[in-house]
Amino acid sequence: MKEMLKSILIILLVLLSFIPHNTSPRRENIVQIEQTEVSKGIFFVTPDSSYEALKYIFSLAKENICIMIYQIWHPALEDLIVNAADNGISVYIAMEDNSWNLNFAYNLSQRNTSGRIFIKIDNTEYYYHAKAICVDREILLVSSENFLPTAYPDNLPTLDQRPYNTPSRGFGAIIFDRTIAGQWEDFFLDRFNNRMIWYDGSIGEPPTDNGDTQFERSFGNLTTTNFQAELLLNPGSYEKIIDLINNAKRTIYIEAFYMSLGSSYVNQLIDALRAARARGVIVQIIIEDDWNTQYYSASETIAQLRSYGFYVAPAFDRIGDPIFLHNKAIIIDDFIVVLGSINFSGGGLNANNETGLVIYSTEVAQFFKKVFEWDWNASTTPYFDEDKDGLSYYEETDIYGTNPSSPDYDYVIVQEPQNNAYINKTSFKMRWNYWIEEKITKLEVYLDGLKIAELPSSTKELTLSDLEDQEKHHVKFVPHGIMLMRSTDVYFWVDTIPPSLEIKGLMNNSIVDSAFIIVNVSVSDLAPDTVFVYRNGELICQGIGILNISLLRGMNRLEFIAKDKAGNSNRTVFYIESTKGTIGLRIISPQDGDFITNPNVKISWNASINPDYYLIYLNGSLVANVSGNLNSYLLNITDDGLYELKIEAYIDGEIVDVQMIEFSADISPPNIVFMTGNYTMIFGQLDVKFSVKDFSKFTLIVYVNGKKVVYRIYNGYEEKSLVVSVNGLEDVNITVIAID
Secondary structure (H helix, E strand, O other): OHHHHHHHHHHHHHHHHOOOOOOOOHHHOOOOOOOEEOOEEEEEEEOOOHHHHHHHHHHOOOOEEEEEEOOEOOHHHHHHHHHHHHOOOEEEEEEOOOHHHHHHHHHHHHHOOOOOEEEEEEOOOOOEOOEEEEEOOOEEEEEOOOEOOOOOOOOOOEEEOOOOOOOEEEEEEEEEOHHHHHHHHHHHHHHHHHOEEEOOOOOOOOOOOOOEEEOOOOOOOEEEOOOEEEEEEOOOHHHHHHHHHHOOOOEEEEEEOOEOEOEHHHHHHHHHHHHHHHOOOEEEEEEOOOOOOOOOOHHHHHHHHHHOOOEEEEOOOOOOOOOEEOOEEEEEOOOEEEEEOOOEOHHHHHHOEOEEEEEEOHHHHHHHHHHHHHHHHOOOOOOOOOOOOOOOHHHHHHHHOOOOOOOOOOOEEEEEOOOOEEEOOOOEEEEEEEOOHHHEEEEEEEEOOEEEEEEEOOOOEEEEOOOOOOEEEEEEEEEEEOOOOOOEEEEEEEOOOOOEEEEEOOOOOEEEOOOEEEEEEEEEOOOEEEEEEEEOOEEEEEOOEEEEEEOEOEEEEEEEEEEEOOOOEEEEEEEEEEOOOEOOOEEEEOOOOOEEOOOEEEEEEEOOOOOOEEEEEEOOEEEEEEEOOOOEEEEEOOOOEEEEEEEEEEEOOEEEEEEEEEEEEOOOOOEEEEOOOOOOEEOOEEEEEEEEEOOOOEEEEEEEOOEEEEEEEEOOOOOEEEEEEEEOOOOOOEEEEEEO
């Protein structure tokens, strides 16, 4: 027993030695955050599209996963963590000290056969309230929602009502950016190493099982590269949020679990919102009204917010409260989105261990604005945009003075350029049209505040010349006619200069003993877009910043093409020879996700050079050793099911490349079984029962005495039964046909 305890202690000490330590005190651990151009983002909505995002980020992990969470209890997430650890990935979890979390930790500890799951518990006065996951210091998931089945349902439309009896609404994002992920991991490790205690084996209590319910999703995910991002960490997140509100020009939409009025930090935020309202900004707030405590009254908070001139809706009241609003999000001027774990409370805005993101993107703001509109319409009336003209009810009544019940459109419809476009010439022709031309008598055109033309309504184009390069320009169209008309504004940038491209970490005509190289790609430009990287003419990646570029064995021609948003481009080429690169193995057929109906499956592949041999695996079992000068193999499939195909290439006994795909096989016809042996006529009716089972969807056709009585499509994978009732006849012919 003593020897076993000694071994456990040694293992713990070894594991601890792998975790970086930072002894900086709390108040000095302030990360300098900057707005970052990121390579990609995935934006999701809970509970509609959240579990897919959660599962996806786990699939990307190669070395380690860091999780900071306030509440965590989820059987499917437990499986994801254990599977990651069993595959050699270290998982570090920093969690708040509560009964559900302890039960989840206990479940993990019982399955931690790999020894790669490390759990620590809060030991401070500050809540570990973040809901964030970082993968390999490269990818960061940030959400408003705890990791619970009601926020991340894994089997929609069926939703597991644990721990709550309603699903929870929230926003989330996955950011692919080494700078942001690295900043957050430093924040995580400081707390994990210096401010927490190891999980002690407590069993805790699982949440109450309220059964299942049905929830139909309304929103998917948005994947885009068209945004910039900024990380929010405490202390001091409230300062950034207030600064954003102070610069709002038109609209502020807020979804809030609660607002703790009376806290000095919340009061500063409310003062900023009141100042925005005073200068004409629309402030709309959806707030949960079914959460009250001894110290907090939702109804009193709503009344107070309304007294400030804000438009406030009790969350989901109009449709009977089937969803619980747990969000903490702000959308400003259809361009800025603030999301994450930061509640509108003193602790949330300054003291707790929180994680938030500021996203700068019209595309992302519009994505989440559609969710806000749906939630508003589910909460109260008047509807958010009753006439569907793109302007909210309160924009029309408070800003434009238009009728919110009938569509109002820009009388001038600008065709060229698009708003916020980048133009790569200093002279170009603007074109426009009119919504209702007969109502317009003349049109005034202003450029950067100066009137440059007064035109009849018949004129629909104007050439702008000698525009300042590297500048933003503003054109205002002011129509005049038989009624008061709204003006139209268009903003655009002039950028004729190609981007300046710099590649660090790469030497031309060099030889490397590696399968990949890491380079730092920087671009200087008014509006940099991205850099495309081509290897031997094939696009292999794109982005700005740190890029990991895979190499082929032999000579690699790497071409970097930088493009800006105006369409200007610049390029540079490097020649790199690799002695350890991959061979460019690619499976040609079947393709990933294919559905196969022939038991004889021809596998084909190609590679840039021939290896010594290939090993072919099917569902983890070796099925063939193939010579390196071949590029096809015939598989024989005997059973229906899902198959994982893996091909490994070897040179000198070492694996040099590997490719994997999944395909489905359905080679058997549907199985029809009549479930009743003796048929009897009762009151002139004949009841016949049968079942149909198949791997894929099938069409069921039933004929009774030659007349088609059933034609339906069913899903496969499970038995289906149908009762056919017919009028009493001496001879009855029943034909059942199933086609997959």
